[in-house]
Amino acid sequence: xxEEGKQxxxxxxxxxxxxxxxxxxxxxxxAAAASRSKREDYVWQIDPYKCTQCGLCATECVLNPSAVKCxxxxxLCWYCDLCGGxxxxxxxxxxxxxxxxxxxxxxxxxxxxxxxxxxxxxxEEKCIGCGVCxxxxxxxxxGSMFLQVRHDRCTNCNECAIARACPxxxxxxxxxxxxxxxxxxxxxxxxxxx
Amino acid sequence: MISxxxxxxxxxxxxxxxxxxxxxxxxxxxxxxxxxxxxxxAQGKLAQIxxxxxxxxxxxxxxxxxxxxxxxxxxxxxxxxxxxxSAASYLSLKARSRRGIMLLSVLSLLYFGFWRxxxxxxxxxxxxxxxxxxxxxxxVPVAVLLFFALPLVFTLFFGRTFCAAVCPLGAMQDVVLVKxxxxxxxxxxxxxxxPHLYLGLSLTLVACGAGYLxxxxxPFVGFFRLSASFPMLVFGGTILVLSMFVGRPYCRFLCPxxxxxxxxxxxxxxxxxxxxxxxxxxxLCEDSCPFDAILLPTPERNSEPRAKGIRRLAVMLVALPVLxxxxxxxxxxxxxxxxxxxxxxxxxxxxxxxxxxRVKELSIETEAYRRTKEPIVDLxxxxxxxxxxxxxxxWALGGFMGLVIGGRLxxxxxxxxRKDYVPDRGECVxxxxxxxxxxxxxxxxxxxxxxx
Numbered sequence: 171x172x173e174e175g176k177q178x179x180x181x182x183x184x185x186x187x188x189x190x191x192x193x194x195x196x197x198x199x200x201a202a203a204a205s206r207s208k209r210e211d212y213v214w215q216i217d218p219y220k221c222t223q224c225g226l227c228a229t230e231c232v233l234n235p236s237a238v239k240c241x242x243x244x245x246l247c248w249y250c251d252l253c254g255g256x257x258x259x260x261x262x263x264x265x266x267x268x269x270x271x272x273x274x275x276x277x278x279x280x281x282x283x284x285x286x287x288x289x290x291x292x293x294e295e296k297c298i299g300c301g302v303c304x305x306x307x308x309x310x311x312x313g314s315m316f317l318q319v320r321h322d323r324c325t326n327c328n329e330c331a332i333a334r335a336c337p338x339x340x341x342x343x344x345x346x347x348x349x350x351x352x353x354x355x356x357x358x359x360x361x362x363x364x
Numbered sequence: 365m366i367s368x369x370x371x372x373x374x375x376x377x378x379x380x381x382x383x384x385x386x387x388x389x390x391x392x393x394x395x396x397x398x399x400x401x402x403x404x405x406a407q408g409k410l411a412q413i414x415x416x417x418x419x420x421x422x423x424x425x426x427x428x429x430x431x432x433x434x435x436x437x438x439x440x441x442x443x444x445x446x447x448x449x450s451a452a453s454y455l456s457l458k459a460r461s462r463r464g465i466m467l468l469s470v471l472s473l474l475y476f477g478f479w480r481x482x483x484x485x486x487x488x489x490x491x492x493x494x495x496x497x498x499x500x501x502x503x504v505p506v507a508v509l510l511f512f513a514l515p516l517v518f519t520l521f522f523g524r525t526f527c528a529a530v531c532p533l534g535a536m537q538d539v540v541l542v543k544x545x546x547x548x549x550x551x552x553x554x555x556x557x558x559p560h561l562y563l564g565l566s567l568t569l570v571a572c573g574a575g576y577l578x579x580x581x582x583p584f585v586g587f588f589r590l591s592a593s594f595p596m597l598v599f600g601g602t603i604l605v606l607s608m609f610v611g612r613p614y615c616r617f618l619c620p621x622x623x624x625x626x627x628x629x630x631x632x633x634x635x636x637x638x639x640x641x642x643x644x645x646x647x648l649c650e651d652s653c654p655f656d657a658i659l660l661p662t663p664e665r666n667s668e669p670r671a672k673g674i675r676r677l678a679v680m681l682v683a684l685p686v687l688x689x690x691x692x693x694x695x696x697x698x699x700x701x702x703x704x705x706x707x708x709x710x711x712x713x714x715x716x717x718x719x720x721x722r723v724k725e726l727s728i729e730t731e732a733y734r735r736t737k738e739p740i741v742d743l744x745x746x747x748x749x750x751x752x753x754x755x756x757x758x759w760a761l762g763g764f765m766g767l768v769i770g771g772r773l774x775x776x777x778x779x780x781x782r783k784d785y786v787p788d789r790g791e792c793v794x795x796x797x798x799x800x801x802x803x804x805x806x807x808x809x810x811x812x813x814x815x816x
Contacts, residue, residue: 189632192627196516203496211503224735249415285419329575339736
């Protein structure tokens with residue numbers, strides 16, 4: 171075999187070796203990443219006790235409208251006639267007129283239950299997650315409305331765009347098996363005691 | 365709404381004119397505490413007790429909790445990735461079909477891009493891998509792990525077939541390429557350093573807890589989702605317009621994952637060849653590559669004396685550690701500007717400006733932070749911790765860049781003789797464009813046809 175042929179063979183051999191090493195490196199890094207991380211899958215969620223309703227959830231999500239929606243803990247709600255989350259703060263009329271509603275997309279519906287109680291439901295198709303109602307409900311009512319990442323919509327991004335923007339660090343990773351941080355009546359009691 | 369407005373007025377007013385500010389605050393607080401609730405109470409509209417629903421027996425419904433999307437979509441994605449990688453490798457190496465590659469890249473663009481909205485993508489997955497290695501509280505999903513590893517493994521066997529027809533970002537640039545312009549070789553070589561910097565920087569940021577840079581500046585994800593921030597759309601639009609005239613500008617001059625693919629492709633088991641058989645040196649393929657990834661044959665003999673070449677190599681080898689050390693020092697000086705890429709540091713800096721009175725206006729972010737009642741010192745401390753770890757990360761990043769530049773200089777200075785027209789294994793994305801320029805290819809195809 172001539173000189174050139176030998177050289178090519180040597181080069182080829184070297185490349186094979188390095189290729190094998192690179193393959194091992196890829197496998198090693200992948201295995202290390204897999205073994206050093208937690209077993210369970212995690213998803214993004216808002217801690218309602220940290221949330222300050224700054225409004226970034228509505229604009230920062232990669233989805234439009236946002237995967238963050240207002241949810242309602244009915245067990246906490248007082249079923250007020252004049253609802254801080256439903257009505258504009260200046261209004262004294264408790265009707266359903268558009269000009270008295272707080273929600274910019276009219277996503278909250280109000281149903282009469284019995285005197286003087288009214289039930290408030292959120293239409294998630296319309297809700298944009300701006301948190302205006304949450305702020306109102308927290309200011310005048312019980313705080314039974316709060317923001318949550320809805321996992322039927324959330325695409326569980328690599329780095330949640332809202333989490334990055336969230337100034338109050340309210341975005342946390344929670345186990346996929348328990349993906350919501352809901353407000354409960356018991357916790358409400360503890361809150362009011364403080 | 366009222367509470368929001370009042371607090372905003374307070375903070376600003378306090379800074380401007382203390383006396384008037386306090387007065388207005390008291391007035392607003394009075395308005396808030398005194399007027400509104402009493403008014404409502406008087407009307408009896410704001411309930412004070414838990415409702416009992418004696419008449420109707422209404423039971424408050426539970427809050428709905430729709431579960432996370434099942435993992436099935438991820439496994440379908442993984443299956444699609446494997447199928448697409450295999451198909452791309454077959455089409456470019458075995459079938460040698462440009463049309464097939466083109467069709468597959470359009471399909472990939474539609475599926476991984478517009479249907480799956482460009483996420484998970486292997487380009488960003490390097491960040492998850494680094495986060496999993498540095499942050500023990502993070503769980504990296506199986507799909508992300510395999511999205512990281514599979515294209516690299518395929519590249520080790522077949523070359524960059526992933527880039528050819530699977531990557532939606534590459535496909536996007538490839539389908540709009542109408543009039544490729546030759547990039548001067550020195551420009552291409554210099555810009556070719558950028559992906560290394562981008563890879564190093566984004567991985568350093570992830571390791572220091574400063575966020576995912578690659579995802580933030582993904583060029584086309586805004587088009588895939590049909591929504592993005594303005595800077596993102598401008599960036600993506602620029603890349604898209606540029607890629608009409610410059611072949612795959614993102615892949616060649618920015619893509620961080622491309623660096624890893626480039627390394628793997630150099631070591632690949634097999635790789636596409638321009639000609640199916642013996643090269644006849646007809647020069648027809650010389651200008652066929654829009655990505656300038658075809659290496660031309662060298663002259664028979666190196667005109668340069670051997671001793672001179674050896675001396676240059678020796679100088680380069682000595683310069684390599686010097687470059688690395690210099691880069692490391694420079695990198696460590698870059699901690700402050702690098703840390704500004706972290707949103708947490710941005711928030712802390714803004715807060716500092718407001719606290720020291722250099723900025724009067726409150727930003728929406730600082731206002732929200734103030735409302736959490738967390739001590740501002742905590743925020744400063746957190747930002748300083750990120751900056752501190754970026755100082756250390758800067759050493760590593762700078763050292764890496766020094767090595768990359770040194771390595772490139774060495775590679776440029778070493779004489780390698782080539783007899784034929786061959787693809788540059790590192791840069792070639794196996795797009796199969798050059799095949800149809802080869803007369804040998806036409807001849808073999810013709811012979812096959814006549815035999816059958």
